[in-house]
Amino acid sequence: KNFDIALIPGDGIGPEVVTEGVKVLKAIEKMDTNLSFSFTEFPWGCEHYLKTGKMMDDDGIDKLRHFDAIYLGAVGYPGVPDHISLWELLLRIRKEFDQYVNLRPVILLNQSLTPLKSKTEEDIDFLVIRENSEGEYAGAGDWLFKGQPEEVVLQTGVFSRKGTERIIRYAYEEARKSNRTLTSISKGNALNYSMVFWDEVFEEVGKEYPDVETYSYLVDAASLYLVSDPERFEVVVTSNLFGDIITDLGAGITGGLGLATGANVNPEKQYPSMFEPVHGSAPDIAGKGIANPIAAIWSVSQMLDFFGEERWGKAVLTTIQDMVKETEMLTPDLGGNAATGDVGDSFIEKLKIT
């Protein structure tokens, strides 16, 4: 089986960490004669924008359309405003390819990595399923009476029946399949339209899944539980904005963004899905060879799962788990002093299917 992968290394540390992820895929190709990967690199991102005035080619979306997956490093560069750097690349791809499921595992790989007292690997192990196509990120709003005393700015979250139902249904399926509880995070007591609707859909769809045990928390309470009681969570489903917050907090309790990955999935495979470390371009450490490639390698694990190569997906994750136990082999953010490339090299030495 061959998989066509579009690489968008992007800005800052993006290229450095994508290099390591590609190393891992190439190593797998060598070990498994049934698998091959081809890579096409696109030089898009903020530096490209500064040179060409464009984040991606005009027909960029069309160029990406026929790939099996997109592997993204990071986008963002000081001086390039977000409405360009994000809305014309990252958020645009998520939306145009209807990658409505954002899968973000929050797994404590090693007890020493959590800032929480007395929490172990067993206590922090859940999957956040974030709505990724609409909601608070719809980009809808208005800016009235600009510069006048009566100036008022409106930001509208858009929650469609279709969009809300499909993400919640996806989450119920995932909870059923993996025999875990499902927790919805919302805020119906204050967001009196969108989140009341969300709660209704969560309950309604739940009728079709009487076997799935459910919980429903307010986002404020959920944030507190994440630090006091993370063992409550198994599968979590939430809106675009709340998912953004909850998953960074999830990264916070499991050792930081250097270990946080996200898959932007179009489950119907009508369009390519996109796999990315969540850490961003980190311009302050770019080019120093100290960026932590583990989140990017974890993205490769998610990609392999998505390809149906779960044995390899699992092997990659297990190797990550083994590696974070040996500090010498880690980058400075995790207390080691290895370089980005050394982490990748030692990773592929250890990688094996079990």
Next chain:
Amino acid sequence: KNFDIALIPGDGIGPEVVTEGVKVLKAIEKMDTNLSFSFTEFPWGCEHYLKTGKMMDDDGIDKLRHFDAIYLGAVGYPGVPDHISLWELLLRIRKEFDQYVNLRPVILLNQSLTPLKSKTEEDIDFLVIRENSEGEYAGAGDWLFKGQPEEVVLQTGVFSRKGTERIIRYAYEEARKSNRTLTSISKGNALNYSMVFWDEVFEEVGKEYPDVETYSYLVDAASLYLVSDPERFEVVVTSNLFGDIITDLGAGITGGLGLATGANVNPEKQYPSMFEPVHGSAPDIAGKGIANPIAAIWSVSQMLDFFGEERWGKAVLTTIQDMVKETEMLTPDLGGNAATGDVGDSFIEKLKIT
């Protein structure tokens, strides 16, 4: 000086904890002949609603208008929907009395209370200034094509120039006065109208405060920093919804909601301000005499500060600080086995002005 205080003990554990707060105010009255407090109790809340069909009297807002302060216990009761229990009492009072400043201290009183490894009292000590009158909580939205496949629900955050500027200005003043840094928490990279506006106003008002050192974080990053690096924060200003999330997380890293207080302030004193523990009505433990009254007593400290009686405000907080060091005198949520009333009694025994 006499202060007229309206008591709304409310539901669940509300009356139990308000009783202890009132005990403290009465003790202060005895110790300080210059001060007196008069109390008028209003039986409003969800149980009142179940009896009368109303959360508060029709002219409730008028009845409250001339008090110096409102002291609220908690509202909420299983079976009473939020759009009644909250929108017709708590959120209504915040809005109708233009209590646009929500002051929520996040202070670690004792190192043993934080779930974070290696963080001490010095590391967690900040004040969140939450916008409390509009923003995401404006209650604006629409529910279209209900029950149809094209159903779509809109929730609109409303950020006025006036509302945004005054809270940000309040925060700069507070930072200047207390000689602390000011951190704004927003999300301009995704909320492309409201939070871009917020960031602009934060920068613009900042020009008048060149002496105040500022930071601006995305809400997702800020959530992570709260668990990895809480020492970054001194004075924080943020929107209504983000303030809600950030302060519960703040409660999470300082020992839970039993220690979280909030002042809903109308700084111009055109209307009464409201003081409340943040924990809610906790129906599961109501009536058992085990509710933790410390948040409610801390609300009294905030009230005294607001009255200009900072010496007493400080004395109350210092006594709280002393008390949380002796576990025997605490309620079960903090690892003790004292009853609610015992905590209050032992509190007033210890209370003294220094």
